[in-house]
Amino acid sequence: MAQAPKREEWGSRIGMILAAAGSAIGIGNLLRFPGQAANNGGGAFMIPYILSLLLFGLPLMWIAWTIGRMGGRWGHGTTPGMFDKIVGRPWAKYAGVIGVALPLIFILYYTYIEAWCLAYSFFSLTGKYADPSIDLNVFFHEFVGDAVTAHYFQGHTVAFAFLAICVVVNVWVLYRGVSRGIELVSKIAIPTLLLFCIALGVWVLSLGGDVFRGLDFLWRPDLSRLFDQATWLAAAGQIFFTLSLGYGCLECFASYAKEDEDIVMTGLTASSLNEFVEVIFGSLIAIPAAAFYFGPERITEIAASGTFSIGMVSMPEIFRGMGTVTILGSIWFLLLFFAAFTSSVGVAQPVMAFLQDEARYSRGQAALFLLGAWTVGSIPVVILYKYGGLDEMDFWAGTLGLVVFAMIEAFIFAWILGMPRAWEELHRGAHLRVPIVFRFIMKWITPVALAAIFAAWLYGAVFGGTLSAGPRTEIGFIRPDGLRGHFLSRPANADTPEGVMLREIQEKLDAAAEARRENVRILYDLVIYPQSTPHVERIGAEPALIEELGRDALRNYALLVGPAYDRADGENLRPHEVRMICETRYRRTAIWIVRAVILATNAVFLFMVWSIWRRRAQEAQA
């Protein structure tokens, strides 16, 4: 490998701030934040949110910048080298591996989401979903590879194509280097993103009427929710995700800063820009627009439908309904794409830095390595998406991993580096003094708060079923006559006798999938009668399964989860045939493949660190 090249530097302070803000501003700012706020007390959510920002958002931001700048001084852009120098014990460099492995795992699945945004920008420009008969929920699930039907997309080809574009563009930017790559992209993308935010914000406000009821829904404080620990956990989680803390990314950015850079102000400015986008535009666009279009009565359901459903199903529906797919649809998805792109490219930089600084790869070699790992690692993300592979990666890398890494980092900063030296390092070159209370917060509150969050999330994972790899059922509908309609799934209420019956049958289906170690598929031919119970014409399934569960149980299952036909091209008064497909997916193999990918990524970097440090020790002896 080549000798260590001279380390790069940021071209300008503003470029560095925009790059840090770009890595923080992501899809979560515009979609996750409003959902979290709406579901956790509205305006009252902002109390734990702001407290979380003060108690560990800003402290961790400053910790990351301080450790990172120290690392840069020693020629290390990533945490294995940084922790090794600060701690001076063999374990530290291995603990630092999390700060390289996590970013790689993160970008593997995050780029897939980024690819959806890019694809939807293209679909908006070309009007692919402009036809009102297109069911946007089915459209989205088929595109991402989650559906049992194939009305609009066959297989994963289109998704893979957009993913490939995203991976190549990301690696190309990283190959160009910090100043000519990430910084330049941020200088273009962040102002564009702000411009798009303002355009959409003005558009939403110009709609008037129910928009303000949407804002009211989002901001009306439900103070009783402050007594619910879930609200506090949600706020803490949102601060974590939104500031890109615990990825090793900010440490890497800081390593390219000058030795006397004002990192107090840099960290604060990047955070403030992120909060500006999140709190203002996150609450101004999606939920108020949905309140205007769907009506305030449906807003609770939409807010609870989840990040992707708000962004990829509800928003396109609004643009289509208002005849603005090409312009506003494109702006919305380009906005999401820019937000995701600046995040992925920033989070990937630690991997490049590790390969260049520690493994002594040239920039081209590092980019090639990253391209290979990114490409190979992305394949299971797409293929296993329907088994919950992306969620699994997000749990380990994007949730639990962040907290573990942040805990280690806060401990090293306050207890090993020691507060007197850490405080001095933080203020080197700073014009603004951090209030002295933060010294206490960084030493005591931040580590304790992180430990509490870690314990709560771990408890939820073990006892709340997050770690369960049990089967999941997906349902889809096909009309033999080719006409497309809208089907509303009406799952029975869990408390009613029907709900109990449904759960019992579902448990049997799950058990059947587990016993066979494969997906269980049942086809139903139904005749839908408007405003009446559907008639089950035929049940198609493996004979052993029919015998095992009983034909009556399977028939009841169809009627209980069965479709309510909403609308079908003006012929909703006539009975018509529909094929319903129920697929109970066996997930255990897929989930363990994903876990193996995560373990393998960590193992590769652990091995690299071991071998690099061993070689250095041998060289030093020689």
Add this chain to the structure above:
Amino acid sequence: MSPSALVFMVTVWSAVVALAVFCFVQVLRRNGKDGP
């Protein structure tokens, strides 16, 4: 909009805008003087 929602929204938005403006003014004032 209810008054309580309006108060919460305006307060938080004002705080966020004020912080962002303060930070950027500080950064721009010193940009080039002691920057990288």
